[in-house]
Each structure stands twice: as C-alpha cells, then as structure tokens.
Amino acid sequence: MSLFEFGRQTSIVWSGIALEKEPFFSHESSLNFKLDIGNIQHWHKCSLISNFIGQYFSESYEEKKQEINSMVSTITNELLENAVKFSPSSYRFIGLSIQEKKEYITVLVTNTSKKKHAEKLKHCLELAKSMPLDEFFHKRILFNAENDIQNSEIGLISLMKDFPVCLGAQFSLLPDPVFVDVSLMAIINLEVFFD
C-alpha cells in the first residue's frame, strides 16, 4: 500500500508499537509547546527548550537524575532540530509535546514537511528495521562523508542505537500534494535505569 494515498492517514509501526494505539493520551503529566518557526530558527532555542525539558522531567528521578536529564535533553533536541530543518517557512508551527506515564516519557514532534523529506524519514525508519543499527550507522556515516551530505538521518539512527527509545512516525497528506504533516514520536523507556 502506498504511504501517500490522498485523504488517508497511514501509520508506521516501529518495534511493535502502532502510533494510533499508544496510550498517548492517558498520561500522568505533560508539557505542550507550539513553536513558531520564525522564532525557533534562532537555532540556540532548540537547545534551550531541550535542556529545560530534560531538567523538568528528570526532577522526578532523584537517583538517576543526571542520566535521565542528559538523555531526555538529547532526544528532544534531535527531534526538534529535525523538525526545524525540514519545515518550510510557509508552514509556521512546530508542535512539541512531552508526556510522562509511569516508566515512559514520550516526546512527540509534529510539523509539516515536503513530501520528499517525509519519504526519506519513512525510508530511514524502515531501513532501521532491516539491519543492525551499528551497521546502519557505520554505513550512513561513511556514505555521508564520501558524498559530503549535510542533512542525513544520523541523529535518528543514533537515538535508536544508543538509547532505550522506540521511534514511530505518522504521515498525513495535505490538500497541497507537495507537503505532508509529520508526527514523529520517541517513546523513552526508563525501566532500564531501575532494573
């Protein structure tokens, strides 16, 4: 089935978690942001927001606060930077939502992107399921270096490889066929810190 059937939403399943089934809305606490592209393109703001998110949610975990802070900040920053890079200025807003429930923190970033970029994201997530992530990372780093590629999926590959996180994406067509609404979710499993 083509991902881009007009008028239909389709979802990517990653690691057994379907985006529409994830108990995203039965959370215990959440923070939600609506970010204006014009503001967030002051690049430093991505880092400021991510550091705040890391500090805010790690407060609940006294024993592993520094580790969780660093991890949540890193993951949030990668998703946010990704959305900023691939959002045309004609679609002004990026949504950022962070939700906490028991041992999970979920980071959801929504933006509008060009269809070609959305297809690349989909392709990356599908490739990530087909080979060991260390191998995927190695190949992509070498390919990008040899071809002087500036925008790649290294960030997303690193998240999947290096952190206890599940990534999933949902794509929705828009009346303008050039653009697609993208929701990219990272579900962070904190149980690994307390085994």
Add this chain to the structure above:
Amino acid sequence: MIIKTDDYIVEANELNVCKLIGTMRLPSPLSYDHPFSPVRKGIEEATDLYEIDVTQLEYLNSSGITALARMIILARKEDKAIRLKICNDIPWQKRSLMSLKSLWEKLFIVSI
C-alpha cells in the same frame, strides 16, 4: 589556538592535544568546519598520537557527531592514531562515541 563562544570552547594550544568544552549543537556538519578547524590542523600536523579530549563536552548533537566522525576519517587517511578521551559522568558519550571505533582501527577511546 582557541575558538571561544558563549556555548563552547575549542582549545588546541598544546601539540597533539585538543579539547572540546561546553555544548556544541550547531545546525549542520558544515557549521562545524570552523570550530573544528584546529582539530583538523592538529591531526594533519600531529607528530604522535593525537588526543581529542571531550571530557568537558556536555552535549554534542548529531551534526557534531558527524563532524567528529569526519575528523576520524581524516585521521585514517593521514594514518594518524587518535585517542578520544571521554567522561563516564556524561551519559551520551559512551553510548554515542563508541560507534566511531568502527571508522578507524587506530582510534582508541579512553574514559575517565
């Protein structure tokens, strides 16, 4: 040589050593060309094992990891051994930088 901003410092004042300090979250690998220019120069001119000390680097985004990987690839081309000094107390470092070992057999990662 020192490159200093509000967010980070790249310090390459000693022969065969450079330090990355602070937070480096620049928009693209290309953005790292200037801040990493002392690292590039240091590798090219290294007379011995070249040390890159990131023990005080609190954050490095994926564009930075890509740029750092390109320094490792450069070291391989120049046949220069690299010691990457990382900090155990900075959680992402061990997770994310160990993968760079696959790029160059003479990349040695030590953690403190």
